[in-house]
Amino acid sequence: MAKPEDALVKTTSVDQLPKIKKRKESRLNYIKRNYILYLFLAPAVVSVFIFNYIPMYGVLIAFQNFSVMRGIWGSDWVGLAHFTSFLTSPNFFQIFLNTIKLSSYELIIGFPVxxxxxxxxxQVRRAGIKKNIQLVIYAPYFISTVVIAGMLFMFLSPAGPINSLLGLFMDRPISFMSEPDYFRTIFIASGIWQGAGFASIVYVAALSNTDPQLHDAATIDGASLLQRIWHIDIQVLKPVMAVLFILAIGGIMGVGFEKAYLLQTDRNLPASEIIDTYVYKRGLLAGDWSFGAAVGLFNTIIGLILLVTANQVVKRLKGETLY
Structure with a gap:
């Protein structure tokens, strides 16, 4: 004997069928009306699929003893052996902590800049002056990382201008690029100088959409400049800041490999050796492809976990999220 609840469920599901069909038809009609937009989008989707998704099968070598001659499908399967080897290696904690410290300090110090x-x-009202200022602060972003590293070695060398200036107060020069204690400060400060101006473009664009009537009304009500910035400008920037902060958290394991590698010396390795440089040395230079792939995959998984966690935290705080 059928229960009343079963009949109610069946009736409800049958009643919902026309609605589902209408939704499908409306989606098809929308696609037909806007097919040109989908044609414009198609090359980007195909490009991402070819260059980002198809190569993912290559992560299989992280679970193998990969041999170039035998290929991915012919190499011996070793499971999690390479992950275990990395996690139990004597320098694992040092490399992992170096990566976390560099990224965390760069995020904490560099994100507000x-x-x-x-x-x-x-707050600059004259368009000409504003453009000149923007040109000056955006310019470092377009300087090559190799050039930046060369400039740092030149300026901070024992015979460089910084030590020449410090020589007025000190007896001997400081070997900045050889001391681990100075590496993080040099890395983070140069990164902020190079990228902060260009990163501000998104925030400048968001502020340009602020209704000027809000500032006019606040000024009439007697609000000071700082009060208007806090209660108007910061509120406008909050959604953008939330999304960019989530992305920054997701990339916390991806410290800039190029600059870290270029600024490395034999003496500052205790502070400059990070996961990306370690993967490069073991995976490419030493030819241990499987071990390098395993370490890189470990790094990616940690970044994904941080990204999802940050997104959920911001969502619970009722902020703007990625999904």
Whole structure:
């Protein structure tokens, strides 16, 4: 004997069928009306699929003793042996902590700088002066990382201008690029100088959409400049800041490999050796492809976990999220 609840469920599901069909038809009609937009989008989708998704099968070598002659499908399967080898290696904690420290300090110190630059640029009313300032602060972003590293070695060398200036107060020069204690400061400070100006473009664009009537009303009500910045400009920037912060958390394991590798010396390795440089040395230079792939996959998984966690935390705080 059928229960009343079963009949109710069947009736409800049958009643919902026309609605589902209408939704499908509306989606098909929308695609037909806007097929040109989908044609414009198609090359990007195909490109991402070819260059980002198809190569993913290559992560299989992280679970193998990969041999170039035998190929991916012919190499011996070893499971999690390479992951275990990396996690139990004597220098694992040092490399892992170096990566976390560099990324965390760069995020904590560097993340607010573009916001402050955007807020200050927003207060410049003369368009000509504003453009000149933007040109100056954006320019370092377009300097090659190799050139940046060369500049740092030149300026911070024992015979460089920085030590020449410090020589007025000290007896002997400081070997900045050889001391592990100075590496993080040099890395983070140069990164902020190079990228903060360009990173502020997003915030400047967001502030340009602020309704000027809000500032006019706040000024009439007697609000000071700092009060208007806090209650108007910062509120406008909050959604953008939330999304960029989540992305920054997701990339916390991806410290800039190029600059870290270029700034490395034999003496500052205790502070400069990070996961990316370790993968390069073991995976490419030493030819241990499987071990390098395993370490890289470990790094990616940690970044994915941080990204999802940050997104969920921001979502619970009722902020703007990625999904």
């Amino acid at each position: 573009p916001v402050l630059l955007a807020l200050m640029l927003n």
